[in-house]
Amino acid sequence: MALLTGSKKIKTAVFISGTGTNLKSLIKFSKTNKSPITIDLIISNNLRAKGLKYGNIFKIRKKVFNFKNKNQTENKLLIILKKNNIDMICLAGFMKILSKNFINKFKKKIINIHPSLLPKYKGLNTHKRVLENKEKYSGCTVHLVNAKLDSGKVIMQKKVKISKKETEASLAKKVLAQEHKLYPKAIIKLFNL
Ligand code: GRF
Numbered sequence: 001m002a003l004l005t006g007s008k009k010i011k012t013a014v015f016i017s018g019t020g021t022n023l024k025s026l027i028k029f030s031k032t033n034k035s036p037i038t039i040d041l042i043i044s045n046n047l048r049a050k051g052l053k054y055g056n057i058f059k060i061r062k063k064v065f066n067f068k069n070k071n072q073t074e075n076k077l078l079i080i081l082k083k084n085n086i087d088m089i090c091l092a093g094f095m096k097i098l099s100k101n102f103i104n105k106f107k108k109k110i111i112n113i114h115p116s117l118l119p120k121y122k123g124l125n126t127h128k129r130v131l132e133n134k135e136k137y138s139g140c141t142v143h144l145v146n147a148k149l150d151s152g153k154v155i156m157q158k159k160v161k162i163s164k165k166e167t168e169a170s171l172a173k174k175v176l177a178q179e180h181k182l183y184p185k186a187i188i189k190l191f192n193l
Contacts, residue, residue: 010191013041013086015094020051022092022113022179027058030183036191043077043086045096074102074145081106091145092183100147110145111190113183115159115175118143122150127171130162137161138171140179140187156186 012030014023023042030039042055055062063080065073081089091098091112093136094171103110116126118141137160144152158178162171 008037009038010087011040011085011086012037012088012090013043013081014039014090014092015043015045016049016051016092017044017046018049018051018093018096019095020049020054021176022183023051024054026090026092026183026187027029028058029053029187034083034188035184037187041080041086043080043094045094051093070096070099071101074099078102078105089145090183098145100140103145103147107134109190111155111178112143112145112150112152113174113184113186114141114150115179116144117122117159118150118154119142127175129167131168133164134160138175140175140182142182153188156182158182 014026014054014151016023027039028039029035039058039060042052042060044052044062044064045067047064050151052064054060065076067073083165089106089108089109089110098110104177106125114122115136116122116130117139121129124125127138137159139157141157142155143150144155158181162179
C-alpha cells in the first residue's frame, strides 16, 4: 500500500448535525498513515450539534449554517469549500438534503453513511422500520451521493444480525459501532488503496 504524504492527501469536509461519532472516527482514521484523506473542515446545520466539539479538540475549522435559505446557504458553502480546497465531502449524520444544483456544482466526490442495508430502508427511522418488519439482518452502507435520497452507488456495506431481544436503541448502538469501522474502510476502497 502506497503511503500518502500530508500534502497529497485528499482534503475533506465532514458535514454533521448531531453527536458526530462518525466524524470522530473519521478524524482518528485521517491521522493514520493508511488514510488517503485529511479532515480540514467541519460543516453543521445545527449550532448545538455535539459533534462540533471535535473541531475544538482536534483543531479543525468549523462553520455552522442554519439552512433557512437553502439556495443561499448552498452558494455560500460552495465558496467556502473552494476557498479551503476541499476535494471531497463526507456526510456523517447530516440531516439536510443537498440540492441537485449543489451536487452538480461541487463536481467532486460526496459520500454518505446510512444506517441500513441500502436500497432497503432509505430515509429516517430505519431501525424502527427494520424491527417492525421483523428483519433478520440490518447494517450500514457507505454510498456515493446523487440527487436522489440514499440512492447513489454503494461503496461498501456491513451486515449485522438482529437478536431476538433487539430494541431500536440496541440496534442503533450495534449498527453505529460498525459504521465507525465501515466509513474508513469504504474511503480506502474508494481510492483503490
Ligand atoms: C448514524 O447512524 C448515521 O448513519 C446516520 O446518523 C447517525 C449519525 O451518528 N445518518 P453520529 O452523529 O455520527 O454519531
